[in-house]
Amino acid sequence: MPSSNPKNRVVAQHGDMALAERCRAGAPGAFDELYRTHAPRLFGLACRLVGRPEADDLLQEIFLSAHRKLDQYRGDSALGTWLFRLATNLCVDHLRSRGTKWARLTDALVDDPAGVAPATGSVMGAVDRLDLERALTGLPDGCRTVFVLHDVEGFEHHEIGMLLGIADGTSKSQLHKARLRLREALSTGRRPAREVGLKRP
Amino acid sequence: MTICEDIQPRLGDLVDGTLDAVDCDAVAAHVRGCNRCAGLVRDFEELRRAAQGLGPIDPPAHVWLEIAGQLRQATPQPAAAAAPSARGAAVWQWAGLAAALVVITTGAYVFLRLERAAPAKPPTPAADSATGSVQVFADELTEAMTHYEKAIAELEVITKTNNGSLDPTLAAALQKNLLVIDGAIAESRTAFTRDPTSLPARDSLLEALQRKVSVLQETVALMNEIRKGDQAGAAQVAAGLQKKS
Numbered sequence: 074m075p076s077s078n079p080k081n082r083v084v085a086q087h088g089d090m091a092l093a094e095r096c097r098a099g100a101p102g103a104f105d106e107l108y109r110t111h112a113p114r115l116f117g118l119a120c121r122l123v124g125r126p127e128a129d130d131l132l133q134e135i136f137l138s139a140h141r142k143l144d145q146y147r148g149d150s151a152l153g154t155w156l157f158r159l160a161t162n163l164c165v166d167h168l169r170s171r172g173t174k175w176a177r178l179t180d181a182l183v184d185d186p187a188g189v190a191p192a193t194g195s196v197m198g199a200v201d202r203l204d205l206e207r208a209l210t211g212l213p214d215g216c217r218t219v220f221v222l223h224d225v226e227g228f229e230h231h232e233i234g235m236l237l238g239i240a241d242g243t244s245k246s247q248l249h250k251a252r253l254r255l256r257e258a259l260s261t262g263r264r265p266a267r268e269v270g271l272k273r274p
Numbered sequence: 275m276t277i278c279e280d281i282q283p284r285l286g287d288l289v290d291g292t293l294d295a296v297d298c299d300a301v302a303a304h305v306r307g308c309n310r311c312a313g314l315v316r317d318f319e320e321l322r323r324a325a326q327g328l329g330p331i332d333p334p335a336h337v338w339l340e341i342a343g344q345l346r347q348a349t350p351q352p353a354a355a356a357a358p359s360a361r362g363a364a365v366w367q368w369a370g371l372a373a374a375l376v377v378i379t380t381g382a383y384v385f386l387r388l389e390r391a392a393p394a395k396p397p398t399p400a401a402d403s404a405t406g407s408v409q410v411f412a413d414e415l416t417e418a419m420t421h422y423e424k425a426i427a428e429l430e431v432i433t434k435t436n437n438g439s440l441d442p443t444l445a446a447a448l449q450k451n452l453l454v455i456d457g458a459i460a461e462s463r464t465a466f467t468r469d470p471t472s473l474p475a476r477d478s479l480l481e482a483l484q485r486k487v488s489v490l491q492e493t494v495a496l497m498n499e500i501r502k503g504d505q506a507g508a509a510q511v512a513a514g515l516q517k518k519s
Contacts, residue, residue, distance in 0.1 A: 113330030129337050136341050194313035200324035224325035249286045256317045
């Protein structure tokens with residue numbers, strides 16, 4: 074996330090412009106620096122949105138695309154934000170190209186059985202990072218994308234709406250659906266014994 | 275619709291703090307008296323907390339190698355365009371390689387230090403000073419070679435893992451080419467070990483190591499194109515590789 078201090082933000086964006094200029098000029102080590110700085114966050118995004126086996130190729134595509142499009146970066150936002158937007162678009166294009174219609178990914182919550190009958194009381198306990206990563210892979214593409222952008226990356230619904238080309242309300246309902254499904258997947262009754270501190274029989 | 279079913283879609287907004295004051299009071303009042311909705315709120319809060327802990331993930335090294343290989347092919351080689359002196363060309367090749375391979379980025383830095391530390395003239399009678407300079411030069415060259423060798427080792431792992439994807443004739447030609455380069459590396463290393471102050475021996479050794487990195491890097495790029503099913507891209511890389519053979 075960019076710095077909240079305006080002065081720091083200006084300095085950071087000045088540095089971003091300088092790095093972008095060096096990349097455009099083909100300065101030795103410049104694109105390497107860009108990659109080292111931003112690849113881990115973008116790889117995390119790609120892994121969570123499209124899954125690990127395809128994330129390697131997608132990360133390549135993201136940076137090759139960034140290299141081609143660097144001329145379009147004007148310094149209006151942080152370079153990381155610009156790259157993140159590019160990466161999100163490529164991830165979403167990739168999901169669409171899998172053959173799943175995006176309209177289907179944004180089904181209304183009322184159509185989903187997970188949204189109708191939540192269990193009584195708290196059912197999860199503390200959630201382990203690896204369990205959550207695993208549970209994310211079981212979500213439908215649309216609500217997983219919204220969950221990752223909102224709860225993991227910290228975007229607001231109106232920003233997600235702009236990134237994905239959906240209404241704010243759709244983003245909200247997808248997030249609600251994702252949370253209900255994750256809650257079900259991570260409920261202590263469904264997790265393996267070792268993960269909830271119980272002994273195996 | 276029950277009160278709970280009406281309230282539940284707004285529980286997420288309560289957790290995210292995006293309800294206005296009136297709605298927030300109404301939803302919070304319901305949650306205080308409803309065990310079912312209170313449980314949902316607690317679980318949503320826990321999910322948010324866990325999600326915020328999901329950080330960046332380091333990509334595997336081969337991703338950068340493949341990106342660098344593709345950028346290198348797409349970028350015109352400056353040495354061919356300007357035909358500078360042999361030393362100038364070597365520096366340009368170093369610069370291009372440093373941009374292309376993350377694993378030897380530090381090696382480029384070491385090389386620049388080497389350029390400064392290298393004894394430009396034969397050793398002078400100031401024996402202590404010259405000996406020190408030669409030692410620094412040798413140490414830094416060793417460091418540069420270590421970086422090259424690391425790059426070669428990583429690239430060899432990738433190429434051996436994916437060797438089955440290559441056409442057998444091309445794979446054999448590449449193997450032959452690599453053996454020739456290995457011979458050149460061994461010869462240059464022997465010459466350099468015999469005379470650590472020899473600039474030609476040093477340049478020859480670095481050039482041979484660089485050549486091996488370059489061939490391996492393009493082999494990885496070729497395997498990548500084949501894996502993606504891009505026949506045109508694969509043909510382009512293969513043509514470049516055959517020129518090097």
